Every structure is written in C-alpha cells, then in structure tokens.
Amino acid sequence: MLRKKLTCLIITMTFFMSCKGSSEIIEVSTLQELSKYLNQDNVTVKLAPGEYHITNTDLSHNVILKKYTNGKPETDYPISALLYFSGNNSKYILNNVIIHLDTKLHKAFGKNHIFEVFVSGNNNTIEGLEVKDMGHEHPIRGAIMMHVMGDGNTISNVKLHIQGSYPYGYGHLLGKGANPIVTPQKHSSLLVSGKDTKLLGCTVITRGFGHGIVMQGAVNTFIKDCYVEGEMRSTDAMLAETSGPAFETGFSSDYPPGKILPNEIKALSEDGVRSYPYGSLVGRKTENITVINTTIKNMRSGIDLNAHIGKTEIENCTVIGCQEKGYSVASNAVVKNSRGDAQYGPLLSFPGNNVKNCQVELELMPSVGDYPVKRLAEINGSGHTIIIKNYDNKKRTKVSPIVFGESFWSDVHRYRNPNSDPKQFSGANNITLNNQTGMPIIFKELSENNKVVSNGELLEDLGKNNMFEKNKID
Incomplete structure (x- = not known):
C-alpha cells in the first residue's frame, strides 16, 4: 500500500512539475535564442519586442518532405525553412516583433521550395508575429511565407507582408499551371495543410503572385477576424511597357481572346481565401472550412471555396474590389450576413x-x-x-x-x-x-x-x- 501511495505521489509531482515548467515564460532577446526553442515541446517563449533581420542562412533548416500520390508518400520534396517551428504543445509570444527577411535568401537554397516560416509541430500557439519580405528577388522554385502543416495550431494576430515573385505585375494573364506563356515563380502567403488550424486576427498584405490564405489537405480550418489585401493594375499600364515579359511575348494572354486587352483591370495576386481539392504533402482531401468576419480586398477572387469537401460556412465577411469574383462556394455551403x-x-x-x-x-x-x-x-x-x-x-x-x-x-x-x-x-x-x-x-x-x-x-x-x-x- 505504501509503495502504491509513493508511486502515485511521484507521478502526481512529476505531472505538476511538467505542467509548471510548461507555464513558465522563457524570455529571449535574439532570434538565435528563440531558435533554440522552436523544436522543443511544452515551452512558453517570449521574444523581446523589436525589429529583427534575417539576412543569411544561419537559422535555416533543410527538410525532406514527401509528396503523396494516390495517398502514398512516394516522391521527395525538399524544402528550406528560415524559421522552423517543429515542437509540440508550445506557445510563442511574439507581440510587437517584426522580422525582416532579405529576399536574396529566395535564391540561397537552390531548387528547394521555400517556406519562410514553417510550422510542422502540433498544438502550438504563435501570437503576434509580423514578417516582412525586404526586396523583390523571386524564388527559383516557389515560396510560401508561412506554411502551417502540423495539427491543432493557433496562429493569432500574425501579419505577413509578401514580396518577391516572377512575373509580377500581370496577374494570371501570362499563365499558371500547365503550359504557361511565362513560367511563374510564385510566392503565396499563408498555406494551411494541417488539421484543426485556427487563424485568428491575421493580416496578409501581398505584393507577390500567389494566394493569400490557401488550404491544401487542411481539415477543419477556422478563420476569423482576418484581412487579406493585394493590389490592382490596369491593362493600359501593362500595354504601355517597352520591355519585360509581357512585351517580350507580344502581350499574349492565357485567357480569352489570347491577347491582353486595353481598358481592363487585373489583380496582381491570386485568391484571398482559397481551397484546393487535395494536399499532396499530407496525402488527403481538403475538408471543412469556416470563415467569419474576414475582409478581402483587391485579390483575383475574394473567398473562393469551391474545391474542398464537407462543410463551408461563411459569415459576416466582406469582399472589396476583386477581379474575377467575390464569392464562390462548394455544395451545401452556407453564406450569411456577408457583403461585397x-x-x-x-x-x-x-x-x-x-x-x-x-x-x-x-x-x-x-x-x-x-x-x-x-x-x-x-x-x-x-x-x-x-x-x-x-x-x-x-x-x-x-x-x-x-x-x-x-x-x-x-x-x-x-x-x-x-x-x-x-x-x-x-x-x-x-x-x-x-x-x-x-x-x-x-x-x-x-x-x-x-x-x-x-x-x-x-x-x-x-x-x-x-x-x-x-x-x-x-
């Protein structure tokens, strides 16, 4: 009996100490110190407010992911991450923290895909981070500013400022996907492929060709109080160019009637909130998306959620000045108290x-x-x-x-x-x-x-x- 009581006491004390340790706030003042905790479980870390710069690859990680085919991981998918959150059950308090990323790093990793901020761990909270691309160098294979791949993560009051893609300034007119007129090196903003992700009060300001908030293989994504903004450009301004990719291809277009037409206006980024049918890095279909009190401005499409399965709920959202469409939804969707x-x-x-x-x-x-x-x-x-x-x-x-x-x-x-x-x-x-x-x-x-x-x-x-x-x- 005494042995059982001692065993229970030890277990209780161990649990208590573990919980106590996880609630203690570890304060750091440099990115180098912060990076030591990004792969740790059950920590709460606070980075001192201020502006920080990433200009080299010292903090980066190269990771080999797998690309799924027919539900099976078959092909290596090498990525490079500048900030790599791989721990579990941790909280990162980054209020009033601004991290400037030198876009020269877009070319520092060869043909690897770039996830500037990569969250592969589970059940984490990232709060208050602001990230800004500095410069306009485009990636060799493509970049995503933040990819949330782990499950149960909450991204709160994060601000992303995206720059660096090619070609930029023409929207989708020069093509994308198969057989483009000019091969794009895209730069999307915030990709979710994990389960049970919450995006709360996040802001995306994109000046790159790519999506704002996009789901690929994500399940049960909850988006609330977010804001996504791109920019527009007239086709008259495009047709006035005397050099560049549009000029060099005779102002051809991948869209009818095959030429860039005057007196039109195009969004220079892709869709504000977008779903894809499948996530090739997680091997599953995209399912169940809720968007509440979110505003999209000057994107190609506003809320384009017609490719996933399961629930689609949109409530109290606003779409302003989008080019191709404001709202588009999948079967059985519910859109209420929204406007555009x-x-x-x-x-x-x-x-x-x-x-x-x-x-x-x-x-x-x-x-x-x-x-x-x-x-x-x-x-x-x-x-x-x-x-x-x-x-x-x-x-x-x-x-x-x-x-x-x-x-x-x-x-x-x-x-x-x-x-x-x-x-x-x-x-x-x-x-x-x-x-x-x-x-x-x-x-x-x-x-x-x-x-x-x-x-x-x-x-x-x-x-x-x-x-x-x-x-x-x-």
Missing part, C-alpha cells in the same frame, strides 16, 4: 454546374469602378436558395445583369477547348433567387426550372420553364 461589391467582377460566381444546394445571403455594396462588369452574378448548379439585396439600401449606379447558365470560367474553357460541350461547364437548374438589387436578370440557354423574384427587369429568357416574378420593392 462588383467593382471589377461579379459579386457571386458558381463557375460550374456541379455545385448543389447552397444557401447564400449577400448584400451588394454600391461601389463601382471605371471598367465594365459583364455579369453582376454568375448562377450555375442546382438547388440553391439565394438572396441578394442592396447594402445599406444604396443601389448600384451602373447596371450589370445577374446571369443564369454562364460564367467566366465557362468562357475560358470554351476558348481553350472550342469543340467542347458548354454543358460541361455551365448550367443552372432548380435555383431560387430573391433579387432586391434592382439589377436585371438574364436566363441563358443552359438555364431550366429556376424561379426568380426580382425588383429588376427580365432582359432575356433563352432557357426552359424559368419563372420570373416582378417585385416592386425599391
């Missing part, structure tokens, strides 16, 4: 016909730009219930139609594959829309059995069995 403008592109887009049963409530903000907007909203898929009304009861001053059965991506696919069947990419069926914006409605050929109540006019109905009811609400 159609300053440069549609407020809402369902780019394909396979998205089903979404519940969408959006307010149209009245801001307009100097460039034409072909469609206010692009409605495709089936079974949706959509309400669009004016924000603060202010009506948009430029007329753009809400269109059923077409989308920008349908236009792109037909341009790239002129012999393809449009039904592969477009089609709106059994969708209910309550349009309170005063903007007109168009039913195209691939629309059928839709019902619209609208205080705007019906301009055209080329579909089948669509119902339109004029409502006099102002």
Whole structure:
C-alpha cells in the first residue's frame, strides 16, 4: 500500500512539475535564442519586442518532405525553412516583433521550395508575429511565407507582408499551371495543410503572385477576424511597357481572346481565401472550412471555396474590389450576413454546374469602378436558395445583369477547348433567387426550372420553364 501511495505521489509531482515548467515564460532577446526553442515541446517563449533581420542562412533548416500520390508518400520534396517551428504543445509570444527577411535568401537554397516560416509541430500557439519580405528577388522554385502543416495550431494576430515573385505585375494573364506563356515563380502567403488550424486576427498584405490564405489537405480550418489585401493594375499600364515579359511575348494572354486587352483591370495576386481539392504533402482531401468576419480586398477572387469537401460556412465577411469574383462556394455551403461589391467582377460566381444546394445571403455594396462588369452574378448548379439585396439600401449606379447558365470560367474553357460541350461547364437548374438589387436578370440557354423574384427587369429568357416574378420593392 505504501509503495502504491509513493508511486502515485511521484507521478502526481512529476505531472505538476511538467505542467509548471510548461507555464513558465522563457524570455529571449535574439532570434538565435528563440531558435533554440522552436523544436522543443511544452515551452512558453517570449521574444523581446523589436525589429529583427534575417539576412543569411544561419537559422535555416533543410527538410525532406514527401509528396503523396494516390495517398502514398512516394516522391521527395525538399524544402528550406528560415524559421522552423517543429515542437509540440508550445506557445510563442511574439507581440510587437517584426522580422525582416532579405529576399536574396529566395535564391540561397537552390531548387528547394521555400517556406519562410514553417510550422510542422502540433498544438502550438504563435501570437503576434509580423514578417516582412525586404526586396523583390523571386524564388527559383516557389515560396510560401508561412506554411502551417502540423495539427491543432493557433496562429493569432500574425501579419505577413509578401514580396518577391516572377512575373509580377500581370496577374494570371501570362499563365499558371500547365503550359504557361511565362513560367511563374510564385510566392503565396499563408498555406494551411494541417488539421484543426485556427487563424485568428491575421493580416496578409501581398505584393507577390500567389494566394493569400490557401488550404491544401487542411481539415477543419477556422478563420476569423482576418484581412487579406493585394493590389490592382490596369491593362493600359501593362500595354504601355517597352520591355519585360509581357512585351517580350507580344502581350499574349492565357485567357480569352489570347491577347491582353486595353481598358481592363487585373489583380496582381491570386485568391484571398482559397481551397484546393487535395494536399499532396499530407496525402488527403481538403475538408471543412469556416470563415467569419474576414475582409478581402483587391485579390483575383475574394473567398473562393469551391474545391474542398464537407462543410463551408461563411459569415459576416466582406469582399472589396476583386477581379474575377467575390464569392464562390462548394455544395451545401452556407453564406450569411456577408457583403461585397462588383467593382471589377461579379459579386457571386458558381463557375460550374456541379455545385448543389447552397444557401447564400449577400448584400451588394454600391461601389463601382471605371471598367465594365459583364455579369453582376454568375448562377450555375442546382438547388440553391439565394438572396441578394442592396447594402445599406444604396443601389448600384451602373447596371450589370445577374446571369443564369454562364460564367467566366465557362468562357475560358470554351476558348481553350472550342469543340467542347458548354454543358460541361455551365448550367443552372432548380435555383431560387430573391433579387432586391434592382439589377436585371438574364436566363441563358443552359438555364431550366429556376424561379426568380426580382425588383429588376427580365432582359432575356433563352432557357426552359424559368419563372420570373416582378417585385416592386425599391
């Protein structure tokens, strides 16, 4: 009995001491001191406020990850990390800490992919860090400023300032993915591939070609109180160039009609909040995303969450001045109490016909730009219930139609594959829309059995069995 009591006492004391040790704050004043704790478990570390610089590879780590194919790790994927958080159950208090990264380091690791800040450990909290790229040197293979790959991590009040990609200044016009006109060296901002990640109060200011917040293989991602901002550039400014990649390729474009056109405006980065179907570094599908009280400004797309599976919840979000679309979601998504403008592109887009049963409530903000907007909203898929009304009861001053059965991506696919069947990419069926914006409605050929109540006019109905009811609400 005495032995059992002593054993219990020892276990209790050990547990207590372990917990006590993990709650003690270790204060450090240099990045070199901080780096000693980034691979440790159960520590709480506070870096003294101030500005720090990383100009060499002294703190960096080279890591061989595996790239998955068909759920199996098969191919080596070498990366280099400037700050490598590999410990577990730790907290890093980095309030009022600014770390400047010399972008010359983008070329310091050969053909390795670069994760400037890499979080591979689990159940950590990183609080208050601000990271700034200094310079414009682009990576050889691609870079990501922060990659959260571990599970159960909380990234709180982190600010990321991204620079250094090629080509920059043309958005996606020179191509991306397979067969680009100019091969890009992209620089994305914040990649999540872990499970149960929380991004709270984070800010991304990107001046690089790449995404803002992006999920690849992430599960149960929670994004709240975040802000993502890119910048826009007119095609007139691009066409005025007398040197550079666009000039050297005859101002060709990977998008219809194959040339950069005048009098348009393009986002120079990619999407604000974006999901991909699969994460090749974790070997699983992307699943379940919640975005709350988050603002996206001047990105290619605002909140583009149409590629993952499971839950999509968007609440109290704002999208301003995005080029290709404001909101795009996957089947069974719920969008409520959110808003955006159609300053440069549609407020809402369902780019394909396979998205089903979404519940969408959006307010149209009245801001307009100097460039034409072909469609206010692009409605495709089936079974949706959509309400669009004016924000603060202010009506948009430029007329753009809400269109059923077409989308920008349908236009792109037909341009790239002129012999393809449009039904592969477009089609709106059994969708209910309550349009309170005063903007007109168009039913195209691939629309059928839709019902619209609208205080705007019906301009055209080329579909089948669509119902339109004029409502006099102002």
